[in-house]
Amino acid sequence: MMRRLALLVAVLSVAACARPARIDRVILLGFDGAAPNLIEPLVAEGKLPALRRVMQTGAYGRLGSFEPNKSGILWTSIGTGKSMLKHGIVDWTYVNQQGLTVPYEDRGRRVKTYWEILSERAITTGTINWWVSYPPVPLPNGFIVSNAFKRSRPDSVHPASIYPAIDALRIAPSAFDEERRRQGFPVWREEDATVPLHGARQILKSYPVYFTDDMTLDRVSDALYASNPVTVFSTYFRLVDVTSHFATHFLDRGLYDATVAKEQAGTLEPGDVTALDRDFARVTEPAYAFMDRTIAKYLDRLDGRTLLVICSDHGFQYFGGRYNHANPEMPPPDGVVLLAGPGIRAGARIEGATLYDIAPTILDAMGLAVAEDMDGRPLRAAFDARYLERHPLKRIATYEGTARATSGAAPSHPEVDEKVLEDLKTLGYIGN
Ligand SMILES: [Zn+2]
Numbered sequence: 001m002m003r004r005l006a007l008l009v010a011v012l013s014v015a016a017c018a019r020p021a022r023i024d025r026v027i028l029l030g031f032d033g034a035a036p037n038l039i040e041p042l043v044a045e046g047k048l049p050a051l052r053r054v055m056q057t058g059a060y061g062r063l064g065s066f067e068p069n070k071s072g073i074l075w076t077s078i079g080t081g082k083s084m085l086k087h088g089i090v091d092w093t094y095v096n097q098q099g100l101t102v103p104y105e106d107r108g109r110r111v112k113t114y115w116e117i118l119s120e121r122a123i124t125t126g127t128i129n130w131w132v133s134y135p136p137v138p139l140p141n142g143f144i145v146s147n148a149f150k151r152s153r154p155d156s157v158h159p160a161s162i163y164p165a166i167d168a169l170r171i172a173p174s175a176f177d178e179e180r181r182r183q184g185f186p187v188w189r190e191e192d193a194t195v196p197l198h199g200a201r202q203i204l205k206s207y208p209v210y211f212t213d214d215m216t217l218d219r220v221s222d223a224l225y226a227s228n229p230v231t232v233f234s235t236y237f238r239l240v241d242v243t244s245h246f247a248t249h250f251l252d253r254g255l256y257d258a259t260v261a262k263e264q265a266g267t268l269e270p271g272d273v274t275a276l277d278r279d280f281a282r283v284t285e286p287a288y289a290f291m292d293r294t295i296a297k298y299l300d301r302l303d304g305r306t307l308l309v310i311c312s313d314h315g316f317q318y319f320g321g322r323y324n325h326a327n328p329e330m331p332p333p334d335g336v337v338l339l340a341g342p343g344i345r346a347g348a349r350i351e352g353a354t355l356y357d358i359a360p361t362i363l364d365a366m367g368l369a370v371a372e373d374m375d376g377r378p379l380r381a382a383f384d385a386r387y388l389e390r391h392p393l394k395r396i397a398t399y400e401g402t403a404r405a406t407s408g409a410a411p412s413h414p415e416v417d418e419k420v421l422e423d424l425k426t427l428g429y430i431g432n
Contacts, residue, residue, distance in 0.1 A: 021342035021387045023365045024305040027298055028234040028358075030078070030130075031291050032071055033241030033325065035315030036062050036336050037274075038281040042288055050296035051338070054310065058340030059382035061350025063357075065314040065332040069325050072104060074313035074355055075131035075236065079113035081359030081374035087111050089132050104132050106146070107406040114359040115142065117399045118232055118366060126224055128235040129217050135407040142230050145220060150213045158407075162228065169219045176208035179215055185286040188246065194253040195322075200246040207242070214239040218294055225301070232366065237294065240312075243287035248322040250283045251276070260321050273318050280316070280323055299340075307341040307365045311358055339379065343387030350382055369396035 043052045054060070065074060066083070068091070076089040084090045088110040093101050109132065115125035116137065125142035127133065134148035136158035145166065148156035152170075157163050171179055180187070188204060190197055197204065214237050221235040248256075259276045262268045281288070295310060302308060312335035316323045319330045326332075337353050339361070356376025364370055364378035372395060380388055 020390055021384075022305060023307045023342050024231070025303075026232045026307045026309060026362050026365055027301070028232075028309040028311070028362065029295060029298060030075065030234065030236035031240050031310070031312050032075075032236070032238045033244050033314060033316060034288070034291060034312035034336055035244070035317070036334055037277045037315060037317065038244075038284060039288065039336060041278045041281045042285060047285060048288060048292040050292045050299055051310075053299065054295065054308070054338045054340045055347070057346050058308070058338055058344050059348035059350050059379075060336070060338050061353055062334035063311055063337040064352070064354035065325075065335055066355065067328070067332055069314050069332040071238075071241070071313055072131045076109060077355045077375075078311065078313060078358045079115070079130060080109070080111050081114070081356050081371070081376045082111055083356070083375050086373070086375070106133050106135055106137060108132070109404075109406075112399050112404045114362045115139070115144075115232060115234065116404060117363060117368065120402075121368065123232060123366060124230040125232045126228060126230040126234070128221050128224065129238075130234065130236055137405055137407060139405075143224065143228055145224070149220075150217075162224070165227070166220045166223060169216060169223060171212045171215045171219070173208040173212050176212055179212060183215070183286070183290060185211070185290075188250060193249040194251060195249045195256055197246070197249050200249055203242060203246045207246075210242040211239065214290070222297065232362065237291065240284065240287045240291055243284050244280075244316045244323060244325075247280055247283040252279050255279055259318065263321070276318050280318070302341065305342060307339065307344070307362075309358065309362065310336070310338040311355075312336050313355060337379070339382050343383045343391075345382060345384050348382050350379055353379055364391075364393065367391070367394075369394035371396050371399050373398045373400065 039048065039051060042048050043055065066077065070092060072092050073084045073089055076087050077083060080087045088108055089104050091104070093103050096102050115127045116139070119125050119139045119141040122141055125139065128145040129147050129149065131147055133144060134146035134156055136144035136146040136156065138158055143162055144158045146156045152167070154160065154163050157166070188207065190201060190204060217235070217237060225233060255276060259268070259272055262272055298308060314325045314335050315333035316325050317330065317333035319327055324330065335355070337350055337358070354376060356374065357379050358376070360370045360374050360376045360378045364380070370378055370393065378393070380393065
């Protein structure tokens with residue numbers, strides 16, 4: 001009996017090895033501001049089991065970020081594989097023809113995202129809460145829940161038919177305290193701050209909104225993942241970033257004062273920063289634990305044919321008395337990248353990657369060519385030799401030969417959307 005069982009196990013494992021690794025689907029989970037210098041100590045303490053599992057079974061490394069370190073610019077670079085000079089989203093806002101300062105909208109982007117490139121080729125995609133994605137592109141193959149969904153705009157999603165079901169999933173800011181307790185977050189009150197709050201007061205006041213937004217988007221992502229299956233699914237969360245923007249004010253005061261004194265005296269050593277990082281990680285741990293629980297859910301959804309991509313747009317680093325990322329006096333702190341799935345070498349370390357590499361990596365994994373006019377390259381070093389041999393790199397000059405489709409509509413005029421759809425049909429982007 002034992003021998004027959006052993007034989008069966010041997011046959012099954014040979015079969016598993018013989019089956020060539022193939023990627024049919026991609027899941028991307030984006031976490032704004034997730035930092036390697038904070039994740040690593042938490043993983044070492046056994047605090048983030050899902051991230052540890054991805055690091056052990058997949059590939060992990062730092063993801064280089066860029067100036068100006070603004071999330072709208074950076075996530076557009078992640079989506080397009082291109083620098084801001086090419087994609088055109090160069091700030092949070094711009095001054096429009098009427099002289100008003102307005103946020104950049106989707107139509108301000110000049111080049112295509114990976115989901116648009118895939119969708120043009122009849123590969124279904126679903127993208128949730130991406131920066132600068134409003135008004136949503138009328139994608140021919142898939143859905144978009146733009147970043148304006150948070151503000152309860154029925155015109156914030158495409159197709160509009162998905163709105164009622166996901167609108168019903170909202171968690172109101174008034175439910176913050178109940179939800180906070182359920183998710184294991186402490187109360188961060190101004191009177192408990194160890195380091196005076198100053199500019200961070202407003203973030204703390206608005207925290208119930210940021211928090212419930214992310215809890216809502218987590219539910220929306222779960223619901224759409226189940227109800228609207230797509231080949232390439234991408235979703236984005238902001239809570240780690242928001243929490244990190246005020247966490248300096250809840251550090252151990254003695255350790256913080258000693259670090260600031262050393263920095264001012266010019267005697268700060270890397271070890272001092274590592275010690276403060278550990279304390280910053282203690283404060284931000286609930287937000288990282290939320291990230292980890294979200295990752296755990298998607299790990300359970302992998303099917304052996306799916307590439308899981310986890311990334312952040314920048315990290316946080318101690319500088320000038322607080323944890324920063326957008327301080328022009330310091331280089332932008334690295335984010336993280338993790339890859340897991342078929343063909344990925346278990347325990348591989350990714351070196352020298354940047355934000356620009358994410359879109360080429362996803363296109364390459366889906367069997368599409370990598371465009372020469374993208375600023376990144378696919379992270380093929382994370383894959384094993386057999387996979388790479390079976391999947392040679394394909395190249396194309398550009399995907400910008402045809403104009404990208406945008407919502408030409410003024411946000412609340414559905415009749416104009418109709419015209420855009422007509423245009424798209426004329427261009428052959430969608431069927432008649
Ligand atoms: Zn960010």
